[in-house]
Amino acid sequence: MRRHKLLRGLHEVLQPRTYFEIGVRNGLSLELSRAQSVAVDPFYNLTREVRCDVHLVRTTSDEFFNRRHPFAHLAGQPVDLAFIDGMHLSEFALRDFINTEKFCHAGSVVVFDDMLPRNVIEAGRGREGSAKHGAWAGDVYKIVDTLRTLRPDLTVLEMDTEPTGTLVVMNTDPQSRVLDEAYDQLVVDYVVPDPQVVPDWALQRNRALKGEELLASPVWAEIRRLRSLPEAEARPAISEAIRRAGLVAMQGV
Amino acid sequence: MSTVQSVEVISSLAHRQGDQIRLVLHLPEAAAPPAAPVEVRLSGGKRKFIEPATARPATPGVILEATIPASRLGRGIWSLAFRPAPGAPFEPIEARLLTGARQPISLIPGPVPKTRLPEPSPTVRTPTRSRGRRVLGRVVKEVRRRARR
Numbered sequence: 001m002r003r004h005k006l007l008r009g010l011h012e013v014l015q016p017r018t019y020f021e022i023g024v025r026n027g028l029s030l031e032l033s034r035a036q037s038v039a040v041d042p043f044y045n046l047t048r049e050v051r052c053d054v055h056l057v058r059t060t061s062d063e064f065f066n067r068r069h070p071f072a073h074l075a076g077q078p079v080d081l082a083f084i085d086g087m088h089l090s091e092f093a094l095r096d097f098i099n100t101e102k103f104c105h106a107g108s109v110v111v112f113d114d115m116l117p118r119n120v121i122e123a124g125r126g127r128e129g130s131a132k133h134g135a136w137a138g139d140v141y142k143i144v145d146t147l148r149t150l151r152p153d154l155t156v157l158e159m160d161t162e163p164t165g166t167l168v169v170m171n172t173d174p175q176s177r178v179l180d181e182a183y184d185q186l187v188v189d190y191v192v193p194d195p196q197v198v199p200d201w202a203l204q205r206n207r208a209l210k211g212e213e214l215l216a217s218p219v220w221a222e223i224r225r226l227r228s229l230p231e232a233e234a235r236p237a238i239s240e241a242i243r244r245a246g247l248v249a250m251q252g253v
Numbered sequence: 254m255s256t257v258q259s260v261e262v263i264s265s266l267a268h269r270q271g272d273q274i275r276l277v278l279h280l281p282e283a284a285a286p287p288a289a290p291v292e293v294r295l296s297g298g299k300r301k302f303i304e305p306a307t308a309r310p311a312t313p314g315v316i317l318e319a320t321i322p323a324s325r326l327g328r329g330i331w332s333l334a335f336r337p338a339p340g341a342p343f344e345p346i347e348a349r350l351l352t353g354a355r356q357p358i359s360l361i362p363g364p365v366p367k368t369r370l371p372e373p374s375p376t377v378r379t380p381t382r383s384r385g386r387r388v389l390g391r392v393v394k395e396v397r398r399r400a401r402r
Binding site: 042043055057058059060062063065066067068069072073075076087089091095098099102125126180183184185187188191193194 | 262263264265266267268269270330351353355356357358359361363366367368369372373374375376
């Protein structure tokens, strides 16, 4: 399954009321949204038709989150579905997640692109060598272990999508400050010269799920039903729905 | 006119270290570092700070490193420049340092994006009136209209 097919499927099963995207480029992923949307990219250049009510913001994601009311367009609604495909460097992707999660709820789904590079060159922080190999995934795969280690409350699912894998994160908690507090040490650990030591689980995809398997899960109907409840009721119910659907066990830890 | 120094994003970073902010900038087009001390300048609105920095050779260019007390910067987006030698003009650096209250410190490389619209304020949704209230409103309006006849 290609990554945009997975994203299209998530739009269909989750039926998000709101959608947030970092990294718009030509609009290939934004065109899938029918929800009230906010999309950020300092250099977007749309070549696709967009059929949603969108605030398209021409700035970097860090500066977007520094705004007084970044999600003014959503009129107070949290983000139901987010797609993070900005700068392909781990420290940027982690910041994007930290900042996005503050506007999520227990039933939100955050999708990252480029999480399973196919070789060490694709996984480099520099993109020069990657161009010859077809894609630059960068070293964003590093945040998988960070999320699993520091945030066991999240459900973190590696997805076997083409070309460079995706990550689906569920059970988000806007109150958590664990990653904020860890960030300053993590950035020092992340910024190291190429070549990167890429773990086998990323290269072999031996713990990645098939997109069809995730999209067929009964959890989506449950999340749609539960997400409008007050947070105190929604959080335990959604956590239980995710566990009951077998997704916690499917993380392949 | 001073040279604008580009920043190699893959080998540059900014982060908190205790109550300091550590800034490491790889400037691939900068000339070999001088023996004399260098300085980095941070400008945000009307505020400007000049801090001592160190420079060491890199392949290519120079790695510039500075440590700035976080309390001095507070919140803001800071333009960066460096002075390669005493008395030399400051050379702008094509990156900004973001020190926000609710988000991690970030080094933002590249030119400032051009936005065209002012930052929006939240829209307030007016509560939808119930069907009963809408019908009642229409009845009252009609009664008033007839009463005026």
